Amino acid sequence: MKRQIIDKIEQYDTIIIHRHVRPDPDAYGSQIGLKKLLEINYPNKSIFAVGMHDHTLDFLASPDEIEDEVFQNALVIVTDTANTDRIDDSRYSKGAFLIKIDHHPNDDAYGDLLWVDTNASSCSEMIYELFMEGSEYKNWQLSDAAARLLFAGIVGDTGRFLYPSASVKTFEIAGQLIRNNFDRNEVFNGLYEKDPNLLQLQGYMYQNFDMDDNGAAYIKLSKEILQKFQVTPSDTSLLVGSLSNIKGVKAWVILVEETDQIRVRLRSKGPIINELAKRYHGGGHPLASGATAFSWEEADRVIEDLKEICRNYK
Template sequence: MINEILKTIEQYQKIIILRHQNPDPDAIGSQIGLKTMLQEAFPEKQIYVAGIDLAVLDWIGKMDQISIDTYQDALVIAVDTANSPRIDNNGDYRIADKIIKIDHHPNVDSFGEINWVDESFSSCAEMIYTLAEKLAPLKVSRETAFSLYSGIVGDTNRFLYGETDYRTLRISAELAKTGIDISQIALHEDEMSLQVARLEAYILDNFQITDSGFGYIIIRKPEFDKFHLDDGELDHAVPLIGRINTINNWIVVSEKEPNHFRVNLRSKNVAINGVAEKFGGGGHPLASGVYVGSMEDVNALIKDMDNLNK
């Protein structure tokens, strides 16, 4: 599979790297890291990263601005994206000549002609490093290492989550050996704006916890608007409730637009991706997400999450 990916990359002069909507450090880090790696190995190729820029993640890297014509005769590599509707692209990618999918989520949608999906990896950035480890033309420079390490630290929540294993730590150590400033990356991952700090204070003051150990917060639009969050800043507050030792699983529900609820699902031990899939979402066993269109669905989802603990 990995050799097939390299052979395909070698065949194309133009390569566009995409990722999922509402990107996190792993999505951006995988994109930027793969772009840098390929540019250094194949300087004659045109290589782009595309998607919406998020100011909170500009420290990892910024996206390229390309037209729909760029996709003509191009190879698209979609990283860290479980299914095609989540690709952060208005559909332009469909005119590309070929699509490669590289992902570590459950394989619910094999939308690529080549699909390298492996749930055993802690992050997609870890998979991108493995490409360089196994394929001779590819190398990991300090610039590439900065992006990939940022992705690994982001998706493991600084090595807190259960997907962290020996391979994760070994690869992280190899990336650190390039001379990147791992303290700087940790500070970027940990710092928050004043508006996020106020959001976290609101969450701690208003979340609910059931007898089973399920915690939840519903932030309706009038309250959500008060925090003036930039895109991507809400994600910083999602792990907060889980730091409480009596909580087993939790959700953060936010209504950015009327009757359009984003639900972030998290768990310490019991799989919750089945609940997300029931409502049209998906993700990892312990970290998933979904959008729902009514408070009835939100309440039904809350009931299902509570019942998991019972």
């Protein structure tokens, strides 16, 4: 499969790379890391990474802005995105050929060519595997810029290698990546340093979360609370792991009110939660998922469903 992807990359002069909406470090790491990887090995190709920029990822990179006509006769690659509803920039379908590279469950098998590995810790890990294949097959090189982005993506999606998804292979790949010349401290600072107002919101979360006897924890962050702490909904992505440190917690949900919907951030230490996310317009990994509620009443149903999952978890 990896060689088929490399063959397709070699066939096209224009390559456009997409990822999911509401990007996280692995979305940028895999998408823009792939762009940097291809740029050094194919300097004569036009390679773009598209999608809405999230300012919390300024320290990593920024995507490109391109006109519609660039998609004509282009190869389109989508990384780290389980289903078409979550692809950032709907123009992904306007290219000549579509490749999906992902590590989420393959519930939406879109694309002309698919490489899905649910055992991979991150999509950035998969892009490194693609590089390894390319180095053997086509003598690919890995730039420092690409290594930095792939490392950040792996660190982000494994929670600094704390999550069960971090395998022996994950650590081996991370060890190879840090042979390149980039500042790991700068990466870690960008991933985990928080503005004072965000830390104050985190303090509010610790003081106001609820948890039932079965280890289901939750917190509601209304627009009024976000305004009080001068935090945007996207900023709260940096706090998604906050409730993981609570003794006895099995799974948790952070509910963040936006203009016209409530963002549902689900995480777990054991109970499977991605099926719950699918019921509420979302999806993701078994232990890390996202969804959407369109009222606080619907958000309350998410909480009750999470409580039931934790209650039945053995």
